[in-house]
Amino acid sequence: MKLQTHLYFVRHAHSDYTPDELGRPLSEKGAEDAKKVAEALKGEKISRVISSPYKRAIQTVEGISREINLEIELLDGFRERLLSSEPAAEFQSAILKAWEDEQFAFEGGESNQAARARGVKEVLEILQHYEGERIAIGTHGNIMVLIMSYFDSRYGFQFWQQLGMPAVYCLSFEDMKLSEVRQIALDVKAI
Template sequence: MTNLYFVRHAHSTYTPDELNRPLSEKGFSDATLVIRLLKTEGIDVVLSSPYKRAIQTVEGIAEYIHTNIGIIEGFKERTLTTVPSNDFAFAIAKVWEDYNFSWEGGESNVVAQERGIESTFKLLDYYKGKNVVIGTHGNIMVLIMNFFDRQFNFSFWQNLDMPDIYKLTFDGKVLRNVERIWGIN
């Protein structure tokens, strides 16, 4: 079995610079709890989205197991739109209602999900039998989970915490189990 530990990043300080948005003080505090929860899981590999907040959320577990963090572009957050949205709640609900719909310059659920699944399948081949931590983001994480089981949907995404950890256990490329390791609430 291969275990993928998807770690939704901790709370971040908002900036329009998606790539370099850092964790907030609360986010750094919560990231130390991520270490405590994952250090007993026998982690072999730590990977992350290229976004700073995702890297910062998992860098403690990488330090704990004395490894570097591999960067995987496919686990970056989905691009919702390149034009600022006046109503984020409406904009995000719309793409979840119609998986083929995309806003200007953005990714539809189908496109983002394909990107995430392609990266997931590559990891399952390359790290077969390993325990892999993946620092990522809420939307792309749920889209990946949704590919395997439709119960992981918009409503599920709305109830995620920052951070949140889901352990997905695979037999080859077949999802066998999903377990929530932790959430703030």
């Protein structure tokens, strides 16, 4: 019988915008919602916690790491996709353009194809090394959906647009094949 590996992708909670991508912390609401993430994951028998190196992603999974008394392993492949070297004047149209053309990248930014490859590489390595485990992964909306879209094309731009902040999706794998996706309910209110 094949062991199932369950990856709980956790899109970070709300953060107040600053240009410091790496150090931007959760907002007051985000910190409260992060407690709800920990509560929701408490019964899932999480055996390992991994996160993007960005502070807001780390802070969103800190509660579950404390709950199970494990350090958070930081993996750069789960950092948010860099859209461009400069903030986009029209973010929604810029992100749509990136989703419409998989290979397009703004100056200094990553294409969907490049960002997805980075994230999927991390996922495949996790699946190889931690078969049968239940792993929480603190990450970001765009890279999370890009990774999900690699395994199931139903996850795309429209899915990303309606994604909550925070949001938790459990992707279950048998070997390297996705067998199920389920949303973990969170009692949080939209901003």
